[in-house]
Amino acid sequence: xxxxxxxxxxxxxxxxxxxxxxxxxxxxxxxxxxxxxxxxxxxxxxxxxxxxxxxxxxxxxxxxxxxxxxxxxxxxxxxxxxxxxxxxxxxxxxxxxxxxxxxxxxxxxxxxxxxxxxxxxxxxxxxxxxxxxxxxxxxxxxxxxxxxxxxxxxxxxxxxxxxxxxxxxxxxxxxxxxxxxxxxxxxxxxxxxxxxxxxxxxxxxxxxxxxxxxxxxxxxxxxxxxxxxxxxxxxxxxxxxxxxxxxxxxxxxxxxxxxxxxxxxxxxxxxxxxxxxxxxxxxxxxxxxxxxxxxxxxxxxxxxxxxxxxxxxxxxx
Amino acid sequence: xxxxxxxxxxxxxxxxxxxxxxxxxxxxxxxxxxxxxxxxxxxxxxxxxxxxxxxxxxxxxxxxxxxxxxxxxxxxxxxxxxxxxxxxxxxxxxxxxxxxxxxxxxxxxxxxxxxxxxxxxxxxxxxxxxxxxxxxxxxxxxxxxxxxxxxxxxxxxxxxxxxxxx
Amino acid sequence: xxxxxxxxxxxxxxxxxxxxxxxxxxxxxxxxxxxxxxxxxxxxxxxxxxxxxxxxxxxxxxxxxxxxxxxxxxxxxxxxxxxxxxxxxxxxxxxxxxxxxxxxxxxxxxxxxxxxxxxxxxxxxxxxxxxxxxxxxxxxxxxxxxxxxxxxxxxxxxxxxxxxxxxxxxxxxxxxxxxxxxxxxxxxxxxxxxxxxxxxxxxxxxxxxxxxxxxxxxxxxxxxxxxxxxxxxxxxxxxxxxxxxxxxxxxxxxxxxxxxxxxxxxxxxxxxxxxxxxxxxxxxxxxxxxxxxxxxxxxxxxxxxxxxxxxxxxxxxxxxxxxxxxxxxxxxxxxxxxxxxxxxxxxxxxxxxxxxxxxxxxxxxxxxxxxxxxxxxxxxxxxxxxxxxxxxxxxxxxxxxxxxxxxxxxxxxxxxxxxxx
Numbered sequence: 001x002x003x004x005x006x007x008x009x010x011x012x013x014x015x016x017x018x019x020x021x022x023x024x025x026x027x028x029x030x031x032x033x034x035x036x037x038x039x040x041x042x043x044x045x046x047x048x049x050x051x052x053x054x055x056x057x058x059x060x061x062x063x064x065x066x067x068x069x070x071x072x073x074x075x076x077x078x079x080x081x082x083x084x085x086x087x088x089x090x091x092x093x094x095x096x097x098x099x100x101x102x103x104x105x106x107x108x109x110x111x112x113x114x115x116x117x118x119x120x121x122x123x124x125x126x127x128x129x130x131x132x133x134x135x136x137x138x139x140x141x142x143x144x145x146x147x148x149x150x151x152x153x154x155x156x157x158x159x160x161x162x163x164x165x166x167x168x169x170x171x172x173x174x175x176x177x178x179x180x181x182x183x184x185x186x187x188x189x190x191x192x193x194x195x196x197x198x199x200x201x202x203x204x205x206x207x208x209x210x211x212x213x214x215x216x217x218x219x220x221x222x223x224x225x226x227x228x229x230x231x232x233x234x235x236x237x238x239x240x241x242x243x244x245x246x247x248x249x250x251x252x253x254x255x256x257x258x259x260x261x262x263x264x265x266x267x268x269x270x271x272x273x274x275x276x277x278x279x280x281x282x283x284x285x286x287x288x289x290x291x292x293x294x295x296x297x298x299x300x301x302x303x304x305x306x307x308x309x310x311x312x313x314x315x316x317x
Numbered sequence: 318x319x320x321x322x323x324x325x326x327x328x329x330x331x332x333x334x335x336x337x338x339x340x341x342x343x344x345x346x347x348x349x350x351x352x353x354x355x356x357x358x359x360x361x362x363x364x365x366x367x368x369x370x371x372x373x374x375x376x377x378x379x380x381x382x383x384x385x386x387x388x389x390x391x392x393x394x395x396x397x398x399x400x401x402x403x404x405x406x407x408x409x410x411x412x413x414x415x416x417x418x419x420x421x422x423x424x425x426x427x428x429x430x431x432x433x434x435x436x437x438x439x440x441x442x443x444x445x446x447x448x449x450x451x452x453x454x455x456x457x458x459x460x461x462x463x464x465x466x467x468x469x470x471x472x473x474x475x476x477x478x479x480x481x482x483x
Numbered sequence: 484x485x486x487x488x489x490x491x492x493x494x495x496x497x498x499x500x501x502x503x504x505x506x507x508x509x510x511x512x513x514x515x516x517x518x519x520x521x522x523x524x525x526x527x528x529x530x531x532x533x534x535x536x537x538x539x540x541x542x543x544x545x546x547x548x549x550x551x552x553x554x555x556x557x558x559x560x561x562x563x564x565x566x567x568x569x570x571x572x573x574x575x576x577x578x579x580x581x582x583x584x585x586x587x588x589x590x591x592x593x594x595x596x597x598x599x600x601x602x603x604x605x606x607x608x609x610x611x612x613x614x615x616x617x618x619x620x621x622x623x624x625x626x627x628x629x630x631x632x633x634x635x636x637x638x639x640x641x642x643x644x645x646x647x648x649x650x651x652x653x654x655x656x657x658x659x660x661x662x663x664x665x666x667x668x669x670x671x672x673x674x675x676x677x678x679x680x681x682x683x684x685x686x687x688x689x690x691x692x693x694x695x696x697x698x699x700x701x702x703x704x705x706x707x708x709x710x711x712x713x714x715x716x717x718x719x720x721x722x723x724x725x726x727x728x729x730x731x732x733x734x735x736x737x738x739x740x741x742x743x744x745x746x747x748x749x750x751x752x753x754x755x756x757x758x759x760x761x762x763x764x765x766x767x768x769x770x771x772x773x774x775x776x777x778x779x780x781x782x783x784x785x786x787x788x789x790x791x792x793x794x795x796x797x798x799x800x801x802x803x804x805x806x807x808x809x810x811x812x813x814x815x816x817x818x819x820x821x822x823x824x825x826x827x828x829x830x831x832x833x834x835x836x837x838x839x840x841x842x843x844x845x846x847x848x849x850x851x852x853x854x855x856x857x858x859x860x861x862x863x864x865x866x867x868x869x870x871x872x873x874x875x876x877x878x879x880x881x882x883x884x885x886x887x888x889x890x891x892x893x894x895x896x897x898x899x900x901x902x903x904x
Contacts, residue, residue: 121751315385
């Protein structure tokens with residue numbers, strides 16, 4: 001299983017499993033296609049007929065309302081039929097294996113599987129076993145990757161900043177557990193971003209994170225100095241229990257984004273957050289609702305990006 | 318084989334033909350890529366009030382299942398209301414008619430026009446759908462293994478070219 | 484039965500012999516020469532004649548895990564791999580903590596008349612790490628050593644007592660060094676690969692911290708310790724120092740670990756989900772060098788048959804383990820070749836050295852020794868596939884690979900138990 005499972009023999013996108021391993025041209029192609037779909041989302045009839053007759057199965061082994069909803073909206077705007085499966089509730093608890101679940105759905109004429117799973121690598125396993133006309137889109141696997149989120153983050157940055165080759169981007173927070181961070185970092189480095197920084201306490205940064213091509217900062221003020229983009233990661237409450245952090249208060253004091261800390265970044269810096277936000281933990285309300293924040297546009301771009309990804313993979317043979 | 322007609326002359330001919338027919342309700346949409354070049358020229362010379370619309374039919378093609386999504390689709394921009402409009406739909410070459418069919422489907426997702434007139438620089442025959450052009454520069458014979466394309470030089474001059482189809 | 488193995492390249496690591504010659508067998512033992520005509524002649528021209536392989540860790544999955552493998556299939560696999568003696572860990576179901584279970588296992592194995600089986604008994608009851616087992620009773624039933632297999636023994640006080648008790652009787656204790664808390668939840672080596680793949684990691688210091696503690700307890704108790712399945716460069720260094728100090732310690736490495744590193748996980752290949760995890764290239768190189776210079780005494784297969792269903796799962800959910808009895812010889816040969824070692828040294832690591840740790844007479848071709856012999860073609864290609872493996876465990880990272888070293892004959896106690904063309 002050594003060749004890149006995402007691309008077919010012609011180098012076209014057959015599945016979207018991770019940003020890592022995607023050539024630069026494919027990444028840019030996705031962003032450009034997404035731009036066309038933004039146009040569709042802005043007009044009154046928000047549908048195009050491209051996936052008419054195709055079935056998109058949302059296989060969410062980890063519960064998620066917002067991501068699943070955006071995939072559903074994206075698929076419906078492409079005129080696809082959408083079936084939502086909350087596996088957590090049903091067959092998994094009966095002990096059915098992941099591959100058996102997929103095989104059963106495949107027998108129901110699926111074209112695209114959108115998969116979210118708690119175990120890193122699950123979508124790769126599925127992609128190895130689907131039929132030639134079936135396509136897998138990773139909606140988040142464990143800590144490993146969340147490629148559509150990474151793509152919409154890249155799209156957002158490109159929308160506001162245009163040229164990656166001049167940017168300093170800071171990713172702040174729980175990088176250790178974040179698939180969003182990993183995907184974004186891979187995308188930024190592939191697109192030639194000269195300075196990608198991660199900011200957080202040592203307990204929240206994975207071993208050897210520099211090997212991803214980032215500079216490590218433990219001091220948030222230093223890390224934000226001169227930054228063009230600040231991406232705030234969500235801090236889950238379980239982290240306090242795992243002896244990774246003592247309290248949300250202490251975390252906010254040193255790693256929460258406030259107007260005062262943001263002032264160290266460039267005056268035209270943008271603030272991003274994959275959502276959902278913990279106000280007062282990783283980000284101050286005034287900043288979240290302030291002029292630097294592009295958190296809401298991220299959501300709109302997310303639909304166009306997912307439309308682009310779905311129409312690109314579903315069209316390869 | 319007969320030489321290809323002069324695109325500049327055909328363009329001038331279309332302008333002359335269309336001038337008496339345009340009014341305050343007329344708007345124009347060009348289809349990427351050759352149709353947009355032609356439309357930009359026509360739009361300027363006809364002095365239309367509404368800005369030019371540009372359209373990419375990538376999401377409405379009927380061959381998605383065979384060819385997949387076209388690389389780098391451009392963005393459709395229609396900076397006027399379609400509802401009740403007299404539309405001039407502009408493309409460079411009319412062939413099977415499938416592009417125009419897709420363009421009309423897309424257009425109707427923006428609204429219901431009063432009428433659509435198709436304007437093309439060249440008609441090479443070979444229709445596979447019941448589509449015809451209301452305004453056509455010239456009929457051109459093209460061998461089946463060749464493609465007829467409109468090109469725009471650095472000086473802005475338009476010319477027709479033949480190239481081998483893949 | 485009188486057997487003559489003729490004209491092979493006879494390699495006996497224990498004596499240093501490496502020359503073309505004959506090996507004579509009578510009454511189940513190696514002898515100087517045969518009185519009278521042999522009843523069977525094995526033509527070993529172009530082949531290597533060596534002591535039968537001795538594998539310090541091979542799971543036979545009985546009792547309790549018969550859906551994964553059975554004694555029959557795994558003993559077939561052993562002799563097909565040239566393994567004539569193997570030690571099996573106590574992690575059966577129920578674990579080998581009762582003399583009755585050990586006795587039954589030995590009888591079953593003996594009845595099959597293939598490889599010799601040396602059970603390793605549980606160090607604590609149910610391997611739960613709380614109460615000591617009746618080690619003396621278990622030893623009498625046939626256990627050669629005591630172990631926790633892959634079950635943790637996190638109460639250091641209990642660990643100390645267990646070592647003291649074993650030392651009282653001179654019983655060897657075989658333990659894998661891993662700090663339970665640091666390893667908890669981890670599925671891969673904590674390093675750049677795990678970071679990229681988003682897998683929870685087990686740092687190398689989970690091994691070295693535990694090993695340091697074990698060595699201190701050896702100093703305090705005088706217990707004979709064999710450290711199982713070294714996985715890190717740091718552990719090799721600690722063992723080197725411990726041996727220099729004169730502590731009664733030995734150690735082994737799994738055959739996979741001198742060939743593979745965490746880079747081989749690729750796109751989450753669950754065949755590379757192993758316990759301990761495959762670590763970095765640097766660790767792999769240190770293990771390979773440590774095995775060459777003798778810091779690591781021997782190589783074992785750590786044979787662990789896992790049914791395919793348990794591997795066709797996301798990496799962190801897959802069951803760890805790889806099949807290995809039939810790969811031990813080719814993987815050892817490949818390692819020796821890569822390090823440019825004389826064949827005798829390579830073979831020592833899977834014959835005379837494990838024999839020394841096991842405390843048995845086989846593992847050498849000396850006159851009077853048990854006639855456990857393997858005859859193999861060192862250059863013959865072996866393509867690893869589910870079809871050619873006799874073990875019920877088809878789970879190996881080497882599926883589809885072509886290795887070299889094909890067993891032609893395996894003899895146990897002077898009786899041919901495996902032959903191939």
